[in-house]
Structure formats: C-alpha cells, structure tokens
Amino acid sequence: MAMEEKLVINELEQGRELAKRLISNLKHTSSVESSKIMISEILRIYQNAILMLSFKEDDKNILKRSREIEDKDSKTLSKKRKLSDKKTEEVKVFVGTGSIDDGYCWRKYGQKEIHGSSNPRGYFRCTHRFTKKCPAVKQVQRSDEDPSIFEVKYVGTHTCNNNSTSPKTTTTSFSVSMMVEEGNRVGLTEQTEDIKPTKTEEVMISLEDLEYKKDIFKTYSFSNHETENVGGWKSNIFQENLSPATTSGSGMTSEIATAVEDWGTVDSCFSSLDNIIDLGQDLWS
DNA sequence: TATATTTGACCAAA
DNA sequence: TTTGGTCAAATATA
Numbered sequence: 139m140a141m142e143e144k145l146v147i148n149e150l151e152q153g154r155e156l157a158k159r160l161i162s163n164l165k166h167t168s169s170v171e172s173s174k175i176m177i178s179e180i181l182r183i184y185q186n187a188i189l190m191l192s193f194k195e196d197d198k199n200i201l202k203r204s205r206e207i208e209d210k211d212s213k214t215l216s217k218k219r220k221l222s223d224k225k226t227e228e229v230k231v232f233v234g235t236g237s238i239d240d241g242y243c244w245r246k247y248g249q250k251e252i253h254g255s256s257n258p259r260g261y262f263r264c265t266h267r268f269t270k271k272c273p274a275v276k277q278v279q280r281s282d283e284d285p286s287i288f289e290v291k292y293v294g295t296h297t298c299n300n301n302s303t304s305p306k307t308t309t310t311s312f313s314v315s316m317m318v319e320e321g322n323r324v325g326l327t328e329q330t331e332d333i334k335p336t337k338t339e340e341v342m343i344s345l346e347d348l349e350y351k352k353d354i355f356k357t358y359s360f361s362n363h364e365t366e367n368v369g370g371w372k373s374n375i376f377q378e379n380l381s382p383a384t385t386s387g388s389g390m391t392s393e394i395a396t397a398v399e400d401w402g403t404v405d406s407c408f409s410s411l412d413n414i415i416d417l418g419q420d421l422w423s
Numbered sequence: 424t425a426t427a428t429t430t431g432a433c434c435a436a437a
Numbered sequence: 438t439t440t441g442g443t444c445a446a447a448t449a450t451a
Binding site for chain 3: 247248250252253259261263275277
C-alpha cells in the first residue's frame with residue numbers, strides 16, 4: 139500500500155475516533171464548545187483526506203500529460219532562452235486541487251510586469267536545475283480578477299525526484315493538534331479553476347485552499363533535505379509595489395521571513411507555499 | 424561564506 | 438517595436 143493511501147486511511151481513522159468521542163461527549167457532557175471543537179477537527183481531517191487523494195490524482199495527470207508531449211523534437215538552443223523550447227517539449231499540467239506546492243524546491247529567478255495585467259509574474263525554476271539538471275519551471279501570477287487567487291503555470295518535468303521521499307513520513311495526529319492551535323476554520327474550501335485549452339494550462343488556486351494544504355504539509359516531517367538547502371531559504375512567491383521598473387516587489391519579504399522562522403521545523407522547500415499562505419492570511423485579516 | 428532574492432539588461436518571438 | 442522569458446551582477450540573509 140502506498141504511503142499516501144496509508145496516510146489517508148490514518149486520517150479517516152482519526153476522524154472515526156473523533157466522531158466516537160463526539161458521540162460520547164454528547165451523551166455524557168453538556169459542553170457545547172468541546173463538541174464544536176471535535177466537529178471542527180473531524181471536518182478538517184476529512185478535508186485532509188480529500189486533498190491527499192487529490193494530490194494523487196494530480197500526479198497521475200502529470201505523468202499522463204507528460205508522456206503525451208515527450209516525443210516532441212528538440213531544437214537547437216541559443217545560449218539564452220534555454221527554457222523557451224521546454225514549453226513545446228514538456229508541459230506539466232496540474233488539474234484539481236493539489237498543485238501549487240508539489241514538494242519540490244523552487245528558486246525564483248525573475249519577475250516581470252505582464253502587459254495587460256496589473257500584477258507581476260514570478261518565474262521559478264527547480265532548485266536542482268544545475269545540480270540534477272532538473273528542467274522544471276513554474277510561473278506564478280496573482281489573478282487580476284481576484285487578488286486572492288494565484289494563477290500557477292508549470293512547465294517542464296522534474297527529473298530531480300526531489301519529493302520522492304517527501305512529506306509523508308509522520309503520523310497525522312500532529313496535524314490535528316496543529317489545526318486546533320491554528321484556529322477553527324471549518325468547511326470545504328472554495329476553489330476556482332480555469333483550465334485553458336492551450337499547450338500550457340493554468341490552474342487557479344484559492345488561498346483558502348492553500349491554507350488547508352499548509353495544514354496537511356504540517357502533518358509531515360520532511361526528512362529529505364537536500365544539502366544545498368541546509369540553510370533554508372526564504373522565497374517570496376510575489377513581490378509587488380517596491381519599484382515601478384520592469385520588475386517589482388511586494389513588501390511581503392518581512393512577513394515571509396517571519397513566517398519561515400515560525401515554521402522552522404518544516405522543510406525549507408515548502409517555504410514558497412508558506413509565503414503564499416501567509417499572504418492569504420493577511421488578506422483575510 | 425554559501426545560498427537565495429532582486430532587478431536591470433539581454434534575447435528571441437510575435 | 439513590443440512583449441515575455443531568462444540571465445547574471447548586486448544585494449540580502451542565515
């Protein structure tokens with residue numbers, strides 16, 4: 139049985155146990171608050187399980203689509219713009235919920251103002267681009283229509299297998315405790331998708347959805363730290379309004395730094411997700 | 424000191 | 438010529 143499946147089962151079992159305790163609670167106590175907390179936990183656990191399954195589906199989609207495009211011919215490369223060809227050779231498409239943080243390490247290498255868009259687009263490459271010749275690239279841009287939504291475009295296939303041992307090693311009991319500590323948000327996430335029928339498709343992910351993913355990732359201990367990430371890294375997915383030049387920043391840097399410090403036990407590879415999430419929390423507050 | 428981010432410049436496609 | 442994507446030097450951070 140795959141690790142992901144075990145984790146999902148573990149989540150569901152916890153949900154069942156909590157439901158039992160809730161029943162007992164309702165029989166023997168009159169504490170409405172404790173019952174509410176349990177209901178909240180149960181809903182979160184099931185949401186976790188759903189999202190974990192979503193991740194698995196995403197992986198299948200990636201593999202399927204990558205195979206479809208793999209046989210394209212390569213062109214002669216100029217010294218620059220190496221990645222331009224990758225767009226026609228390998229396009230990873232994330233469909234569904236689990237897409238923005240796939241457990242890979244991303245390093246920002248550029249940011250551009252996009253014509254007709256009020257928000258800049260950030261360019262990220264796999265951290266292992268040079269060490270493992272991993273060609274994966276992704277672009278992240280805040281939606282004009284809804285600033286709380288990020289449009290994420292994945293280009294290229296990971297050859298680093300960086301997430302092969304990722305996340306999924308610890309028990310989920312920790313996740314529950316983290317969730318309780320973090321608040322009482324309950325209910326299903328609302329997600330918008332915009333799958334375009336082009337070679338590169340985009341997925342729009344709500345920050346609320348990311349918050350739930352953050353909860354999930356906190357359930358894991360990340361043991362596959364690459365040596366090049368030992369020191370950790372702070373990357374803000376987006377920076378805006380720092381300068382009016384072709385590239386600009388967003389004033390999120392300090393928030394991100396704080397966020398990463400507060401989440402020190404988590405693999406730095408996930409800091410990009412954390413950055414997005416923290417921005418989202420700012421939006422909510 | 425090593426690693427990550429910022430950002431102006433460069434390049435190619437449209 | 439405009440625009441999007443990338444490079445790489447400068448800068449920031451741990």
